[in-house]
Amino acid sequence: MQKMRLIGTAIALLILLFTMFPIPSIVISVVCIFSYVCFTYFSKKNVVDSGTTSRRKAALYAAKAFLGHYDDIWSNLKLSNQYCYISMIDEMTIIGVEKKPDGGDYRTFKVVKSNVHDWIELWNMFCINFSYNKTYDGLIEDCRRYNLVVDEKIMEMPEKQNIIPAKIKPEAGNLVDINNASEEEIAALPGISVIMAKKSIKKREEIDGFKNINEFFAFLKIKPHMQDQLINLICVNKIKNSGKIERFQERKVDL
Structure with a gap:
């Protein structure tokens, strides 16, 4: 009620001014209207942008561990x-893809309809609920919870010629025998430095040779992905001419 009275008073004053001073009154009226529109528009926009930015920031930092590029x-x-x-291809397209460790056929979906008009807000919801244990079925469950309509498909793996073949294990004669190879031969293996080669040679002399490949990996603390590369390149045979035996034999001769 009080607001209406103020508006009525303002209109009455404008009419009075227009009657007494027509041209200045028009200018004042235009300026007032323009100022009011600008103030209303920008003040509301700032409030909305501030809320959207805060929600976007919270969602992205909640999912930071799962984003490809932190920068x-x-x-x-x-x-x-x-x-x-799950990926947002553009402002109207969100897809989800299943990962199959065995390389078999995999499922995928595309969001085709959403009751959420702002797709960035929808993407924020996916970000907040994503986790280390999120599965493809979990993504589908999220879609149902958000009342989304999705188009699901089963995708076949590419033809065999498009798949990178696994490494073929070389012949036994070409393998590097870690119990008898030289420092240069061991250091030439992928992921093995000269220092690591020296350590392995010293260790094999102390223990009269590595018993198996896993013992060699454990001693040098070889990471799993490097073990996969080395497993087809090395072997373990009985150590020849152990340093211990040589020194023992020399002492025996001296006696």
């Missing part, structure tokens, strides 16, 4: 873990 966190639109990934 470009604001434009990164793909979340990924060992089971699945």
